[in-house]
Amino acid sequence: DAKTTQPPSMDCAEGRAANLPCNHSTISGNEYVYWYRQIHSQGPQYIIHGLKNNETNEMASLIITEDRKSSTLILPHATLRDTAVYYCIVRVLPGGGADGLTFGKGTHLIIQP
């Protein structure tokens, strides 16, 4: 799996958009970008994933640069409940099966009231 680099921590004001960057300069053509988050004292939770096109769901948007060497997770209107550690994971889509996730250190996002 390609290595990812994320800032250790970020602050964001409540109600503003939170933009979390992730660098993955060694990503391969068949590797996807996945995002999970872990709220304090809970298990990780899936947010979104993408290959090369921008993706949006009810939780967030994922913007992947054209060269795919970096991406940004966007929480459009951050709330206090979005305070969590956000993990960017790069891996091949395990078509026809599944495999374990490799978590890095992630970004601790703190939403300020």
Place this chain on the structure above:
Amino acid sequence: DAGVIQSPRHEVTEMGQEVTLRCKPISGHDYLFWYRQTMMRGLELLIYFNNNVPIDDSGMPEDRFSAKMPNASFSTLKIQPSEPRDSAVYFCASSWGTSISSYNEQFFGPGTRLTVL
């Protein structure tokens, strides 16, 4: 569905004792994963099963750790004998298998916080 269920939520034991952690995956999921989280090492995969069969146990730290999945609705992670360095939060997760074109997320349980004195 109640989600992934883990028990106990907290376990305190003394060094040398046997510890058994339990997990009930989401009904219908055919993959089950065990992870461990510590401050030093972060979240790491220990083992995972497909249709009750262990597929990859390369993350199991040593022979003191063993995991079983006797049926589709139950799995155990056992540590015997336990040591203080085993203190961690242990998470169980489950998912459906992923197809070529779609991703099926992993659903995590609330975790078991293990303290070995």
